[in-house]
């Protein structure tokens with residue numbers, strides 16, 4: 001997965017396209033809209049923990065991480081954020097992404113707050129791998145450079161952002177065996193959300209123990225998304 005091209009999605013936020021597997025990093029209907037809805041609203045805000053431990057499958061562009069960092073600053077709710085990535089992006093692939101500006105616009109932030117977001121975005125990408133890095137008073141990042149299909153994490157998670165490429169393109173990420181392993185790595189009451197609402201994914205999540213809900217998808221995007229609770 002070496003080549004990636006920049007693409008503007010329907011809400012004006014960018015995403016990356018991987019020609020080799022014909023996949024985008026986000027929904028072409030709106031990358032930012034998708035991330036805010038599926039991961040921030042339906043997962044992070046939904047979990048009752050005062051200091052959730054979050055796991056993201058696929059750091060990629062860092063959009064979910066940036067939004068979570070901002071949410072932790074806004075709410076002063078401490079978050080420990082682990083993100084695994086097998087193919088880290090080079091800095092020249094990250095720089096053209098317009099997330100600080102688009103996020104600031106969508107959340108109605110000031111110019112000073114947008115500058116803070118831009119600094120957050122640079123900091124999350126330049127943070128070293130394999131260790132805890134305190135990016136703000138309420139946000140600790142731990143980036144793991146590894147293959148999710150082979151990996152076991154050290155701590156139980158409260159919230160999982162399951163943001164892998166599609167099951168058609170990467171079936172090994174969506175197997176019952178991996179979901180069962182992931183279930184075992186989550187705390188009681190832990191929740192997982194994903195953009196993929198396919199019946200086979202829903203049934204696989206149920207088969208490994210999750211109570212699964214079908215929720216409305218983001219505005220202008222997919223009709224449904226999934227949320228599993230342990």
Ligand SMILES: C[S@@+](CC[C@H](N)C(=O)[O-])C[C@H]1O[C@@H](n2cnc3c(N)ncnc32)[C@H](O)[C@@H]1O
Nearest residue numbers: 025058059060061085086087147148163164165
């Ligand atoms: C749909 S993209 C989403 C990325 C990210 N959440 C974002 O907002 O940009 C899927 C991500 O999973 C990563 N990935 C693919 N195979 C992987 C694997 N075996 N282990 C860990 N990450 C993987 C890709 O490189 C890509 O960054």
